[in-house]
Amino acid sequence: MPSQHRLSTDHAANFDFTLRTALLGTAAVAHTRIPSIHAVRTPRLIRQAEDSVYALELCRRGLIGTEQSGTQMAAAVGQWVVHDSCRPHSLWSVPEGQRDPVAVALTVPKSVLGLDEATVAPLLTGPLPGDSGIGGMLTDVVARILREPDAFGPADAPRLGEVLRDLVAAMFAHELDAGRLLPEETHTRALILRIQAFVLTRLGDHDLTPGTIAAAHHISVGYLHRLFRQDGRTVAGWIRTQRLERARRDLADPAQRVTPVQTLAARWGFTHASDFSRAFRRAYGTSPRDYRASSHHQGTHG
Structure with a gap:
């Protein structure tokens, strides 16, 4: 489930927003059109939380700004940002002229990814591409799920959640392997993740050795x-x-x-x-x- 934040906005008097969500097994996706907001994940909210998740936001219109682990960054249209629900962070959105910001959110429990926090930590410091490569594949799958909710039945939900989990893991592995802002010791972990992603797509191959x-x-x-x-x-x-x-x-x-x-x-x-x-x-x-x-x-x- 999405992690909780403390919200504030300059549009409280006429707050109008659109929210579409889908629960997919252990994963969740959402499409939001919302006036400019400032969301804070406080230590208190972290202590009260039951689940630990990675929350990914994709900017679709406007701009997404974020601060976590002492680093500020901005994501433009077509870029993903990654948050760790166990770390304090803040998130804000900027409109495009008079048009409200639009974003897509995806949450995946840390437990299903099987990645240690130290490995993923470098990916929290900069936006990731969502318009090409594996990030683009993730964008396309999430967009189709949100665009065609009636095309999927209840039995499809956990399977789609597994697809999203594997795509997130593959995107993380790809970005780590590409050496984005990484200390040298993480390259071995990135290789392991890349190998695991390779194997997971070939489990039915009898010649996999x-x-x-x-x-x-x-x-x-x-x-x-x-x-x-x-x-x-x-x-x-x-x-x-x-x-x-x-x-x-x-x-x-x-x-x-x-x-x-x-x-x-x-x-x-x-x-x-x-x-x-x-x-x-x-x-x-x-x-x-x-x-x-x-x-x-x-x-x-x-």
């Missing part, structure tokens, strides 16, 4: 293993976890209840049904078929 991953990133297999060991992981273990999680999601999806379990397993790179069943039981304490039956029963009677 440490060798193919290393070759695609022009590093040795040994170095790839060392990168993952820094986080206490193995390459194969992390890939297996990601595949299992997506298979688990599909098993719980009412729209796929008639799809054979073996088909879902193969979709996510498991070539042998027995191997998938054993791995699933180890991870979740139940068989794939029992998990599917339980999920659908809860969805019907919960």
Whole structure:
């Protein structure tokens, strides 16, 4: 959910605004047309908050100004700014002539991104491009969601949230890898994120191996293993976890209840049904078929 701020405005007497929102699993998006405001995220609001999120704002008209971590910056039309809900910050908007500022907001919980705060911190100090590259892809997806809300059903919401999560992670990884205002030690983390983004788009590839991953990133297999060991992981273990999680999601999806379990397993790179069943039981304490039956029963009677 969006983080809370203390608001002030010079237009209190005739405050007129437009707000469209969409909740997408753990993510949320919003389109706002609002008179010039000043929003402050205070230490008190931070202490009262239950969730920790990254809040991204895209300037669509006017100008967005912000201050956090002692740094001021401005985002023009087509640029994203990133806020950490656990850090005090302020945000203000400037109209375009007589036309109210327009912005798009996106919030993603830190927990689903899996990035440590120190890695993301450099991205809080400057605007990120939202009209090209991965930032442009994120802009396009958010815009379509807000423009065509009736095109998506309730079952689509968590899937769209995962798409947004992956795009945000990919944008962060790209910007970190590009070396925007970065200390040298963050480049290794950026490489890990880039590798993970690469893997996540190829989980259904049966030929996805440490060798193919290393070759695609022009590093040795040994170095790839060392990168993952820094986080206490193995390459194969992390890939297996990601595949299992997506298979688990599909098993719980009412729209796929008639799809054979073996088909879902193969979709996510498991070539042998027995191997998938054993791995699933180890991870979740139940068989794939029992998990599917339980999920659908809860969805019907919960």
